[in-house]
């Protein structure tokens with residue numbers, strides 16, 4: 683599923699043990715110690731009712747910039763959602779020279795830290811709550827979609843802030859492509875996998891290790907000794 687030099691714990695160089703500098707990041711802490719009991723109900727509800735919140739002008743402007751970029755390049759499209767400072771966007775663009783990569787994050791501060799130095803990627807400040815819906819409306823079909831270390835929202839009461847528990851989940855599915863979600867909170871990935879299964883999409887929860895972290899959070903979590911988890915799925919090209 684993963685076509686990058688990085689690989690999962692069971693399929694390549696990452697099956698060997700990795701020695702990394704130490705860091706001190708905390709694991710997500712939650713009273714929730716398994717899949718949230720309301721998740722199936724939420725996913726069913728979101729799959730059957732469209733999300734109609736109005737779209738904000740700054741997201742429309744960002745989306746138009748993305749459309750111009752895509753039209754200029756006319757290549758397969760990779761989305762790096764929640765890209766933070768854009769390190770992964772840059773790395774994915776290097777790994778996929780025949781595609782274009784768009785990195786989206788809502789934090790102007792994080793996006794502003796990046797200095798772009800390659801042709802085939804673009805970083806944009808936008809809120810995915812709007813951006814994904816605009817992309818679905820415009821019938822985007824992705825080659826890959828990366829969602830790397832999204833905010834876990836570990837409090838049980840915040841289940842709807844997790845992407846798989848949110849009203850945006852059907853938009854994420856409709857964008858298609860090979861989806862890869864990574865987290866240092868196993869429950870997040872288990873829930874994501876269950877939400878995909880409810881939508882009729884098969885995936886597996888995998889332990890993930892890499893010698894070449896592609897995001898600052900991936901690096902920080904590994905250096906802190908956290909286990910990393912991911913799920914990958916081929917999303918069908920039809921709308922939800």
Ligand SMILES: C[S@@+](CC[C@H](N)C(=O)[O-])C[C@H]1O[C@@H](n2cnc3c(N)ncnc32)[C@H](O)[C@@H]1O
Pocket residue numbers: 763764765766767770786787788789792808809810811830831832833897898899900
């Ligand atoms: C934990 S950080 C991970 C950043 C990066 N992927 C990494 O691994 O270094 C989560 C990121 O998601 C972004 N984010 C959260 N909600 C978002 C939304 N609705 N739209 C766009 N970005 C969002 C935050 O601004 C933050 O940069």
